[in-house]
Amino acid sequence: MGNTDTITVQATATSLRIVEELYERDGGGVTELADTLDVSKSAVHNHLSTLCALGYVTNSGGTYELTHQFLRIGFGTRERNPVYQAAQREIRMLARNTGAVANLVVPEDAAAVYLHRIGSRDHPIPVGGSVRLHAAAAGKAILAYRSGDAVDEYVTRHGLDRKTERTVTDPATLRSELRSIRDRNIAFDRGELDENWQCVASPIVVDGDPVGAVSVSGPSDEMQGKRLEEDTAGLVSSAAKTIELELL
Amino acid sequence: MGNTDTITVQATATSLRIVEELYERDGGGVTELADTLDVSKSAVHNHLSTLCALGYVTNSGGTYELTHQFLRIGFGTRERNPVYQAAQREIRMLARNTGAVANLVVPEDAAAVYLHRIGSRDHPIPVGGSVRLHAAAAGKAILAYRSGDAVDEYVTRHGLDRKTERTVTDPATLRSELRSIRDRNIAFDRGELDENWQCVASPIVVDGDPVGAVSVSGPSDEMQGKRLEEDTAGLVSSAAKTIELELL
DNA sequence: AACGTTTGTTTAGTATCGGAGAACACAACC
């Protein structure tokens, strides 16, 4: 279908830029926002008033803050996701058995979204956040089960942007890595997303379609060698398998 | 400050109406949305394209769906909330010790938002959702520690809308109930929000300011008599106290 | 306590941009 990603409604773009900025700095005032966003003060005021009236922003004496509407919508959409429903228990078990951080990741266009996490520590990507598919173990696990054409399109359309020294940026090496991921049902990430963060992931495939991935991650010094390669990998892979069965 | 709750930027209102509608029906098409929202097809298309370009909506072959951006923002704002940070552990303990549903509630304008929940069952209000303060135990607990003037303003500005037969809708009875809540540090809700749902709540007061409330709730047939009045009430109240100490 | 400074709010007025409606493209389905 045609190019549908054009910003035609500028006002909406401005409103959401304001929302993003309010999120970044955890609330703020009119002039403050007007300056950083390069919009007139009155414009910002109009948008904030509208967002207040709609219940997405609240105004405690001059400073504006985001309300928890986003939590409501975010939680609701996650709750309805069958993959999330099926994976919840397994993620918890996985975190317990490995003693590390266990994640559930689902694809969204060209990105991998971290839908759920147990054992949260300072993970490079927060819950709800996303990374390009090729730059994380979970993403590569998903990519590995897409068709060759889909991978090609992914590469040409979005490119392979670099996150660290180790990020896979060459299409050929990506393709060969995806092949070996498919063989073992396991994907690794040794500092490809964040220098000192390692990760093991296994895809959740339903009807030949990769609908998500399970991953376990930790700081580089804690996740190494045999523990990473064998023990954890086995647990991750069997967790993914269990979730697949639940989804049939 | 002046009346800041006016919708001046209509385009934003339309965009967010589309978002809400997409949320309600869990995705949808252009004509579908245009019909129910009474906006022209091209307008809906423009808004959807814009929302796609901004990453809040995704377009899988005709049907549009919300992305997990809302989860990101919702989770992030919650994570930054000091009350949430302080309460997390206590809520978990409370759910474990009572065997019922434990909630953390924070005030947002005239509403009580359910920020966190452990032991989720079919609670009338989802996480992230909100109720008017006077219509829930947690809300009343918060209201009880606001100044008399603030309560008066609450009543005159927003009124006391009825949820069930038992909802407090008379200002005088509300005031007297708030007084007795303040005496015991405990608020009850016997079907005032939902016919067959009971609740006990205790406020979290920091520097004389009610910044939230802890509540335990359950179906009417499970939460009754002595168990509700004494055992649970004691646990709820001490959990709130512990959180208060953590927040100092 | 009066001043200056900094904030949020309001007000006009015009250029712009968002919206209606119809035409187009494309698929699925008899």
Added chain:
DNA sequence: GGTTGTGTTCTCCGATACTAAACAAACGTT
């Protein structure tokens, strides 16, 4: 191969969402 039902594009006009400047109100400072 029509015939629906989609989503998408086009064009034009009027409402609308901006800018700029004045206003109000709350500080902190001298």
